[in-house]
Amino acid sequence: MKKDGAKGELQKNKILNAARELFATKGFEATTTREINRQTDSAEGLLYYYFPHGKREILDTIIYEGIQSRTNAIDFKFHSVSSVADIEQQLLNAFDQIWQIFSQQENYYSFMITIRERALLSNKQAKWLQDLIKEVRQLLIDFLTPATEKLGLQQDNIPQLVDIILSLFQSSIYDELLINNNQELNNQISHTVQSQLHLIVTSILVEK
Amino acid sequence: MKKDGAKGELQKNKILNAARELFATKGFEATTTREINRQTDSAEGLLYYYFPHGKREILDTIIYEGIQSRTNAIDFKFHSVSSVADIEQQLLNAFDQIWQIFSQQENYYSFMITIRERALLSNKQAKWLQDLIKEVRQLLIDFLTPATEKLGLQQDNIPQLVDIILSLFQSSIYDELLINNNQELNNQISHTVQSQLHLIVTSILVEK
DNA sequence: GTCTATAATTAGATAGAC
DNA sequence: GTCTATCTAATTATAGAC
Known part of the structure; x- marks a missing residue:
């Protein structure tokens, strides 16, 4: 036993x-x-x-526990969309959650290992990594899709917008962790992403 | 001798x-x-x-030769801006150049080593890496700044726009190389970045 | 400049006592 | 479940012949 x-x-x-x-x-x-x-x-x-x-x-x-931990921590709690400002706020909250996840030392470590030892990963382990990113992407798409009509956006453009937003999120984190090798995520960077998101959302989405 | x-x-x-x-x-x-x-x-x-x-x-x-090689390969040849469509085209050309650089096997290898062994880098070597990114950023800022008045954009917003564009470039490459572990850059990804750039540029820049 | 041979050290891993 | 002692193989690096 x-x-x-x-x-x-x-x-x-x-x-x-x-x-x-x-x-x-x-x-x-x-x-x-x-x-x-x-x-x-x-x-x-x-x-x-x-x-x-x-x-x-x-x-x-x-590797396994790290992916598990980061996956479980993703829980965006989106609610249905009313205005453009509301969308922006909910996207900000989502980014904040991702930010918080990487601010935890265990998650930071396991992420760094996963990226750094990427070449050692089995196909299965690599798929976990890719699926986690895909899941975040899909959650954002599902969040934005119902609001399409209101926002002067083609349904087809939603994935594109989501990819742009995810690029902002990813780059800020990769830059900080992989390029600058900072273990502590800097709040300044979070503010930069916030204002980038503001510019994107207010430029691309138009309330009707 | x-x-x-x-x-x-x-x-x-x-x-x-x-x-x-x-x-x-x-x-x-x-x-x-x-x-x-x-x-x-x-x-x-x-x-x-x-x-x-x-x-x-x-x-x-x-590490040294890699940074040198990638730095020397950066040579955007921007010319002064006329229209929004022209800006988009010139940014596309810049992305294409970056894409070409990472498509060369030696550059790809040295980049992967630099990122993967980031923790081993001396401060001096790390600074080379950061300076290269800063240089690209500055070139884009210098390219866009003269066109500010025409484009309905505050001078202050130029760095922000540049950072957004750079995020698109970076994410596409990092995703492909670091997450998916593909040695060959996929043309599909290049097209994705092109259409993202189109959406961004045409949404944020307004000809006056 | 290129080779062979090998020194010195350290790595991952195991056996077996307690 | 934790310990000590040790094996085997591999690693970086060097000495010295050609």
Whole structure:
């Protein structure tokens, strides 16, 4: 009868947490199992008790749990649209939620690992990553589509508008995390995206 | 009198080319010097004749040459603006140039390495990366600024518009290279960016 | 400039006591 | 479930012949 004892789960998480930080900051290959053991104050053999397949199994677990965590955190709670200003506000809230997700250290780490070790991912793992982005995209499309008539926009243009908005979101985060290597998301950037979104929404959407 | 003999340069480039491909596809740490030697059909010791400081020196050279190459390739040749349609066309040409740069395998490899091994970069190397993006941004600002009056746009809004346009460019490339892990840039994506740019430019800019 | 051979170190992983 | 001790293989790097 396999039951996750509290003690075992604790140690397993200690290993995962240490590995997540090390993989994110130094990279998967550059991190040694010895370093993980040192950081968890545990002996050489113990790691293989919890992860019989070694380092790669730890990576896989981090990738999986990271996607799970980020997916579960997405919960936009859109309500039906009234005005252009209302649309803008709801899109801002959505961006804020994404921003909050990446501001959490565990999510930040697992995202960085997923991108950085992208070449190591199995097809299945890569699909998780792509599906998460697709899901966000679809949620935004479903949110905007009912309002098409009011907004002087062709139904066909909605995906296009959504892609533009997503580009703003993505670029701001990628720039900050991948190019500037900042672990802490800067509020200034969030404001920049807000004003970009304002310009886009008020220019493209026209209340009728 | 140190003079780069043709033979020496050849071998040095063979090493750099092999390492560039391996670092980009497997990662820096995961690539062994043995593998580089095998791929260049040369013996164990030779690598250290050309790169006395070993693997890290090879990485630094690739990073440096990559930034140089991508920087030199940026040459937008904007001419002064007449109409909104003209602006759109010139921006499209700029995007096309960026697209072409990333379509070249060497540039693609060095870019992937630079992003993937971002955490290993020195401050100086990181600054090169940031400055390249800033330079592109500034070129676009300088291109659009003279046309401000004609376009019903505040001078202050130009950087904002440029950032939006750059987000479209960046996202399309990052998505393709980092998320989807495609080595070949897909023309479909280029068309998507074109139509996004069209929507943005025609919505935000108004001829007077 | 290029080679062979090898030193020195460190990596991931395992065996087996407690 | 956690520990110590250690194996095996691979890694970077060097010495020195040609």
